[in-house]
Amino acid sequence: MNALAFLDYASVFVFALTGALVASRAQLDIVGFVFIACLTAVGGGTVRDVILDRPVFWVDSPSFIVVASIAAFIVFFTAHLLESRHRAIPWIDAFALAVAVPAGVAAAVAVGAVWPVIVIMGVATGCFGGLMRDVVCNEVPLVLKQGELYVTCAFAGAGAAGVLLHLGQPLPIALAGCAFVTLALRIGSIAFGWRLPVYKSRPPRA
Amino acid sequence: MNALAFLDYASVFVFALTGALVASRAQLDIVGFVFIACLTAVGGGTVRDVILDRPVFWVDSPSFIVVASIAAFIVFFTAHLLESRHRAIPWIDAFALAVAVPAGVAAAVAVGAVWPVIVIMGVATGCFGGLMRDVVCNEVPLVLKQGELYVTCAFAGAGAAGVLLHLGQPLPIALAGCAFVTLALRIGSIAFGWRLPVYKSRPPRA
């Protein structure tokens, strides 16, 4: 199993957990859990593969769907044991983001894309699965939560990968750097409130 | 006209009716009716074809768009004659689902997909058109309605097709079985309240 496949499996499993947790908030049945888990898990990578005109990653390897379904079953039968499962969503989502962004970067590198496309594919793979989950389930998209870094983490991580590749670093180092930057920024944002200045309609005046 | 084309036409027409009925609830004009009808009617099949990397079915045969537009016109000019037209939406949608799921299955079989992909394509073709309709029109997605079987019906129908094909049945039999299972479950859910246990945050304790 190469690096890209491993990252895809890891991001599918962890994003599926977040999808199933959102499904638990909507009190769906087990098939609903599997549906939302699969949508979240493969949504970002599907958009990536369709845009890059690669074969969609789970069509040739349906084991991705099996992995996402297992995650849905785990959450359906055990989530009630975890008192604070809804507060766990952003934390698990952070880990999913930190594997999905390098997965997007690796796929774009594999097709020989230029660096802006590499960065965009990292961001899109990281963000679109969660975005579909939130739009379908009527949650406020994490990507839009005020005063939190989300797209920024994906963007910084994908950018770090681009810089490392540009400096001649091998791909695994670039992907590791990408995952580290994404995760560190996202955890910093959740735990310590790191953020960027937001747009204010009325800037302070003297 | 082969089986796949017939199923595509039937599902396009019936899904277009549901799209136009939702447009009537939003009190759009005739072009809005046509837009929502077309989005609903071809949305699921478009997602299917893009993921399977087939030519999108309505690009080569724009008569699908004509059929969807006719459905929109019919609803625009006659729906007010039907007292209970909004209550008709889930029933008509049930028939659309029961033709769209086998249409997705047939398309996946046509490209030689493995069976998990066949099942997923059945579910995706059945569910995504209605999902787009509901997301765009700000309705609660049918797929998320608590205490109703929806994805489950698509899943069971597509699974039945997979089993029948695995048992060596010819494709038309498998598609008929798929349509029957999907429709029976969905009507059972609407009319008799059939459902699966939903996730409860607090399971009953002794």
Add this chain to the structure above:
Amino acid sequence: MNALAFLDYASVFVFALTGALVASRAQLDIVGFVFIACLTAVGGGTVRDVILDRPVFWVDSPSFIVVASIAAFIVFFTAHLLESRHRAIPWIDAFALAVAVPAGVAAAVAVGAVWPVIVIMGVATGCFGGLMRDVVCNEVPLVLKQGELYVTCAFAGAGAAGVLLHLGQPLPIALAGCAFVTLALRIGSIAFGWRLPVYKSRPPRA
């Protein structure tokens, strides 16, 4: 730079402005501005290219992403200077629509599509970017606003292009006619309240 590339650049820039203005209403940070601006700017053309099975236009020319990002920066740092920036959104969106519809038409002509597909691609390219922007940002989609022409303008513009091409006019004339019809109808709708009769659940009786 040919006509298609020019229209794509123009529509990307103007749609990115509308995306950034919606992001300003949601009070996002600069990366959020860039994300929503890019989604709005390339969303419609991406759907168009994926459906037509062309290479996605910005993957080979990432300068489109640079253009959209510049628009996001301009809005982030200057929008507060403009008192009535939220009321400007439909106006700027009107110009974006009037370049995106001919861009969609030109792309469909370039792949030799039949005329119903040409019309649909014009409508889809024009409407889907703004639709994604509004769905992601929880705005009421412009496409659904009661008592306003929106899809109708795209449809009439794309139809005008189809008629002009059918009459043997050269492509630039057809595209100019398309842009003119789209813009004139949309401005007429915003400024003078032009509209089509909407569906009424209870038609007037004697």
